[in-house]
Every structure is written in C-alpha cells, then in structure tokens.
Amino acid sequence: MPKSVRLNKSTKIILNYVLGGGLFIWLTIALYRQIQHQPDLPAAWATMQASLVEKGIYLLVLVVALMFVNWGLEARKWQLLVQPLEEVSFGKAFGAILSGVTLSVNTPNRIGEYGGRILYLKNRNKLKAIAATIVGSYSQLIVTVVFGLAGLVFYINNYELGGDGTRFAPHVKEKLLLGILPFICVLIVILYFRLEIIVSLFEKIPWLRKAKVFIQIIARYSPKELEKLLLLSALRYLVFSAQYLILLYALGVSFVWWHGFFMINVIYLVMAMLPTIAIAEIGIRGKVSIHFLGLLSSNAAGILAGTVAIWLINLVLPAIIGCILLLGVKIFKDK
Numbered sequence: 001m002p003k004s005v006r007l008n009k010s011t012k013i014i015l016n017y018v019l020g021g022g023l024f025i026w027l028t029i030a031l032y033r034q035i036q037h038q039p040d041l042p043a044a045w046a047t048m049q050a051s052l053v054e055k056g057i058y059l060l061v062l063v064v065a066l067m068f069v070n071w072g073l074e075a076r077k078w079q080l081l082v083q084p085l086e087e088v089s090f091g092k093a094f095g096a097i098l099s100g101v102t103l104s105v106n107t108p109n110r111i112g113e114y115g116g117r118i119l120y121l122k123n124r125n126k127l128k129a130i131a132a133t134i135v136g137s138y139s140q141l142i143v144t145v146v147f148g149l150a151g152l153v154f155y156i157n158n159y160e161l162g163g164d165g166t167r168f169a170p171h172v173k174e175k176l177l178l179g180i181l182p183f184i185c186v187l188i189v190i191l192y193f194r195l196e197i198i199v200s201l202f203e204k205i206p207w208l209r210k211a212k213v214f215i216q217i218i219a220r221y222s223p224k225e226l227e228k229l230l231l232l233s234a235l236r237y238l239v240f241s242a243q244y245l246i247l248l249y250a251l252g253v254s255f256v257w258w259h260g261f262f263m264i265n266v267i268y269l270v271m272a273m274l275p276t277i278a279i280a281e282i283g284i285r286g287k288v289s290i291h292f293l294g295l296l297s298s299n300a301a302g303i304l305a306g307t308v309a310i311w312l313i314n315l316v317l318p319a320i321i322g323c324i325l326l327l328g329v330k331i332f333k334d335k
Contacts, residue, residue: 059250060309063243067313070243071097073236077139077229078117081132084220085125095325096120101315102322116322131215135195139229141272142188143237148269149181154262159295193226195219240314241265248293248306255296263292285311 072094079093088096100116107113114133118126156178191197196219202212221229241264245257270288289307290300297303 059246063246063250063309064313064317066239066243066246067317070236070239070314071101071318073232073239074136077136077232077236078133080225080229080232081136081221082121082125082129084217085128085132086122088120092120095322098318098322099326100322101318102320102326105315105319116326119326127214128217131218135218135221135226136229136233138188138192139226139233140236142185142192142230143233144268144272145181145185145188147237147265148272149185151262151265151269152181153178154259155266155292192230193223195221195226237268240310241268243314244306244310247309248302251299251302251306251309253293253297253299253302253306255293259296260293263296266292 075090075094075097078097079088079090082088082093096117096119099119100113103112103116104110105112114130117133118129121129199212199216199219202208202215241261244264245260248260249257267285267288271285274284286304286307290303293303294300
C-alpha cells in the first residue's frame with residue numbers, strides 16, 4: 001500500500017477520534033448548560049416528585065417505554081426512506097435517529113437532525129439522504145397540520161378567547177383562518193403525492209440545476225410508499241400525544257381525555273409554526289401549553305410539570321443516548 005494512502009487513512013482515524021470526542025464533549029456540556037438554565041425546571045421537578053409518588057411510578061415507566069416506540073416509528077420511516085440509496089438495518093436506523101436528536105437540540109427548528117442521521121451512511125449517499133429525510137419530515141408535518149386543524153376547530157367553537165367572559169364566536173379573522181388552513185392542508189397533501197413537481201422546479205431554476213442530482217430521490221417513492229410513511233407518521237403522532245395525556249393524568253391534571261387531545265393538537269400546531277431551538281423551547285412550550293390546557297384544568301403546576309416531563313423524556317433522554325452513540329460513529333469513512 002502506498003505511503004500516501006496509509007497517511008490518509010491514519011489522518012482519518014485521528015480525525016474520527018478527535019472530532020468524535022470533541023463533538024461528544026461539546027454536546028454534553030451544551031445539554032447540561034441548557035438544562036441548568038431552564039427557569040421552570042425546579043418547580044416542575046417538585047410537582048413531578050409529589051404527584052408521581054401518589055399516582056405510582058408505573059405510568060412514568062410506560063411513558064419512557066413509549067418514547068422508544070415513538071422514535072422507533074421514526075427510525076422505521078427513515079429506514080424506508082433511505083432504502084433506495086442503501087440497505088440500513090433497523091438498529092442502525094434507530095441509532096441514526098437518536099444521533100440526529102442529539103445534533104438537533106442546539107439548532108434552529110432542529111435542522112441538525114439531518115447531519116446526525118447521514119453520519120451513518122456511505123459518503124456517496126449523504127447529500128441524497130438529506131432530501132429523503134425531508135420527505136419524512138414533510139409527512140410528519142402533514143399529520144401535524146391535519147390534527148392541528150381539527151384541534152383548532154374544536155378550540156374556536158368551544159372556548160373563550162382572551163378571558164373576557166364572553167363566548168368566542170368565529171368572526172371574520174377566524175373564519176378566514178379556518179378557510180385558509182383546510183386549503184393549505186389539501187395543497188400540501190397534493191404536493192406530497194406529486195413530489196416530482198419539486199424536481200422539475202430544480203430543473204427550471206438555473207442555480208438549482210446542479211443540486212438536482214441530490215434531490216431526485218424524492219421522486220422515486222411510489223404512492224403506496226408515501227401512504228405507508230403517512231401511516232407511520234400518524235401512528236407516531238398518536239404515540240407522543242398519548243405520552244403527553246398519560247403524564248398529565250399522572251400529575252393530577254383532570255379533563256375529558258379527548259378534549260385534552262384536541263388541545264394538544266393545537267399546541268403541536270403552534271409549536272410547528274414557531275421558529276425555535278429545541279433545547280430552549282421548553283419555556284415557550286410551557287406558556288403555550290398553559291394557555292390552551294389551562295382552559296380545561298386550573299392545575300397550572302401539573303400542566304407545566306407534564307410539559308417539562310415530556311420534553312425531558314422525548315428530547316433530552318434520547319439526546320443523551322444519541323450523544324453516547326456518536327462516540328462510535330466514523331465521521332470520516334474509508335473509501
């Protein structure tokens with residue numbers, strides 16, 4: 001083997017250890033500092049300790065178990081999405097998802113998750129996999145919008161707005177909102193099943209033509225495959241909604257469960273529209289949750305505690321696991 005090749009391989013090994021270790025240290029410190037600076041954590045933690053002792057630890061264990069189901073469904077989606085590029089085992093896909101969560105926590109709207117996932121693929125497939133991952137995010141967005149629209153209709157027609165004591169009736173602004181959202185919903189569903197339109201746009205715009213080779217994969221998925229992705233996205237949505245409802249029940253927040261489900265739909269829709277950094281969004285999520293769920297229950301402490309708990313279980317815990325998994329990932333792969 002030529003000396004230059006040996007040096008190149010040695011350099012890659014060194015870079016993998018240095019960058020991998022450095023990434024692990026940086027992410028660990030970032031996670032710790034962000035958690036320490038969350039103002040609502042102490043109060044939420046005290047509420048969780050008091051309520052969970054009474055309700056039992058079994059519900060908490062159930063919610064943690066559902067976390068693995070939640071991200072397992074996302075892993076299955078990603079496994080199907082990258083299948084046209086290369087075969088990826090479910091275990092490898094699950095590791096990629098958790099690593100993506102780790103890299104997403106300090107990036108706006110969690111865009112870092114794309115970088116975390118593609119680390120597990122061959123070099124030649126990395127950029128194409130980003131386009132494939134966007135298709136998966138798109139399917140999840142459709143589900144969020146559809147359920148969110150149902151929740152919004154329930155909210156507008158059943159609850160007061162602004163706490164002025166008068167029953168809220170849909171005025172012009174609200175009617176426009178309820179008219180526009182179904183239109184947007186239908187439009188994004190049509191576009192989802194006609195992804196080749198996006199590829200054609202890349203062909204028509206000169207400065208995007210060079211990138212066409214990396215996004216062509218999105219036109220390869222058949223309607224049946226896209227339907228399967230939507231089904232997995234819907235199942236995942238129901239799982240993390242169930243987690244939230246179970247935690248709220250365990251923390252003594254009482255309401256009719258399907259009322260809570262509709263309000264949670266609105267919360268997820270609002271959070272999907274807000275540009276946030278995942279690790280720092282707990283303050284915003286807490287305010288939004290108290291605003292909507294507070295219409296169903298006066299237990300603001302329990303609502304905040306449930307919001308913090310679901311954030312810790314569905315985001316921080318997977319991020320910690322993914323941080324450890326990243327230590328074994330080769331950032332620079334051999335040719």
